[in-house]
Amino acid sequence: MTPHVTTGNPADIAATGASVKAADRAHVFHSWSAQALIDPLAVAGAEGSYFWDYDGNRYLDFASQLVNTNIGHQHPKVVAAIQEQAARLCTLAPGFAVDVRSEAARLIAERTPGDLDKVFFTNGGAEAVENAVRMARLHTGRQKVLSTYRSYHGATAAAINLTGDPRRWPSDTAAAGVVHFWGPFLYRSPFHATTEAEECERALAHLADTIAFEGPATIAAIILESVPGTAGIMTPPAGYLAGVRELCDRHGIVFILDEVMSGFGRTGKWFAAQHWDVTPDLITFAKGVNSGYVPLGGVAISGAIAETFATRPYPGGLTYSGHPLACAAAVATINAMEEEGVVEHAAHLGANVIGPALAEIAERHPSVGEVRGLGAFWALELVRDKETREPLVPYNAAGADNAPMAEFAAACKASGLWPFVNMNRTHVVPPCTITEAEAKEGLALLDEALTVADRHTTSA
Known part of the structure; x- marks a missing residue:
């Protein structure tokens, strides 16, 4: 060594x-x-x-x-940005407009697909998921959320119930409005598929059946990791995410993509969903947005969901939402990633x-x-x-x-x-x-x- x-x-x-x-x-x-x-x-x-x-x-x-x-x-550019921001303005409550907060939001919105142009900042990925689910429930007036068994969405109350892996078990109340289903994974196919095309078709049929039997009018959101991370990095077959998008559109369900692990360059795109040209209604992010130098996460929000809260107060917030040091790190990280390819x-x-x-x-x-x-x-x-x-x-x-x-x-x-x-x-x-x-x-x-x-x- x-x-x-x-x-x-x-x-x-x-x-x-x-x-x-x-x-x-x-x-x-x-x-x-x-x-x-x-x-x-x-x-x-x-x-x-x-x-x-x-x-x-x-x-x-x-x-x-x-x-x-x-x-x-x-990374020297990110370290310098944190130092410079600390010397200028360490912290300010989320109700104020702050230059680095606004700039971080702008840079993120520029890179998200579609019209996800508003950003709600959190301290990390689990809180991002919590707030995305809250937004979906309030937007639709429904309560159920569907997620896959092979998934990880965080360790807070709603996020851990959405999670599929065994870390959920000690905290699972079985009353959190969460329904799990099988996502596509050809190597260990739950659908007895032999090709990626079969796996995609059968996984979508399984999800469609789950929606039908749960009652489409009771389902607020479907949340997926664009590429599941801790659960095994199973890249979805061609057409799967687009198929989920179509099912959501058909039934008025909010489509949430969790890009906490797969976002900000990890898959060779700014967001993994861009490999399949799919735009969700909400994207959750954290981790790579500033490489974790200062805790930061968030939700990128579509125009339709943002409009829900145009005159209706959004009932959620965090003391450190859009923390200046974290946002300065995000601005420096995104700019450095752009400059350095x-x-x-x-x-x-x-x-x-x-x-x-x-x-x-x-x-x-x-x-x-x-x-x-x-x-x-x-x-x-x-x-x-x-x-x-x-x-x-x-x-x-x-x-x-x-x-x-x-x-x-x-x-x-x-x-x-x-x-x-x-x-x-x-x-x-x-x-x-x-x-x-x-x-x-x-x-x-x-x-x-x-x-x-x-x-x-x-x-x-």
């Missing part, structure tokens, strides 16, 4: 790291974790596509943290570097059942048997059942690659600014780590 050059006495630096770890374990309560069973890495710094610990171990960030550092760590670079990486390399890796490794993705947004489905497609670990595996994936992740980290691992998948989601050389370095490390997963296949 390549050490990062640090200044000062190595023993003093290591002692600082130990102190940081001790304070964390004494006082920080971590997300999604059994507190006594975790061992968080103490991080000393980060730059570009890398971060490092206090022992000098450097990691290539193939997770973009939580798929949010689209522009990489410590980051979105185009992500598209190039997917088509010419990451995609082809992962296809070759899949050929070499019996543990890789499928590769899927686009831009800087990819997943490898790891299996015990390519023929039967048995997952490398069971659904929602924990403890000993999850050992093969835990061993694989440990092998990645030992080599200096920080992976994004979920259930039986590893995702390849580096910063959209990663160089070709860095991407190839990471792919080589991934290739080697997969030999650990191979040991748990039926061919081993």
Whole structure:
């Protein structure tokens, strides 16, 4: 592992790291974790596509943290913008017009499809989903919202009920007005499809039936991730999003696309929906809008829904909606992405570097059942048997059942690659600014780590 050059006495630096770890374990309560069973890495710094610990171990960030550092760590233009804004105006209530807030909204609206020209700012993606659902319910006068089983929409009250993955279960009230349905996923088709066209047709028929049996006049919204993220980066088949748009139009249902993870260059477009020329009524965003440098999310709103609240007060708000520091970071991020061709670079990486390399890796490794993705947004489905497609670990595996994936992740980290691992998948989601050389370095490390997963296949 390549050490990062640090200044000062190595023993003093290591002692600082130990102190940081001790304070964390004494006082920080971590997300999604059994507190006594975790061992968080103490991080000393980060730059570009890398971060490092206090022992000098450097990691290539193939997770973009939580798929949010689209522009990489410590981008100088964004750091400078935050510093300049802090010196000028740190905070102001959301009821005022503020230059960076207005400019951030304008830049976002310029890049959204269709007439999504109004922006309601939140602190992150879950709050964006909460408010999008509230807007849809008030706009339609209906209560039900449909979402897929393979999804993640956040951890707040409505968002966690909309979520499909097992993190929903402890908080699911079964009374939140949410109905789940199956989205398209040919590799593990719930519709017994054999082609993308069949999967699309049958998934749309299933959704149409769900709408019919739930009662179209009771449904406020359908929410989808344009490309599901944590659930597995399943790119929708051609025609699927357009088909959902048509069903929504037919029944007066609001169409919400969750672009919290897939937006702002991640898929090689500003928004993933643009790959399929589909315009929803609402788009939720966060993460890549400013690479998470300061918390920011929001909802991009169509003209029709904005008009609902032209003379009727919108019953929602946040103290830090459109926070100046966060908006300054967003303005700098979007401008830097435009100036440096980051979105185009992500598209190039997917088509010419990451995609082809992962296809070759899949050929070499019996543990890789499928590769899927686009831009800087990819997943490898790891299996015990390519023929039967048995997952490398069971659904929602924990403890000993999850050992093969835990061993694989440990092998990645030992080599200096920080992976994004979920259930039986590893995702390849580096910063959209990663160089070709860095991407190839990471792919080589991934290739080697997969030999650990191979040991748990039926061919081993």
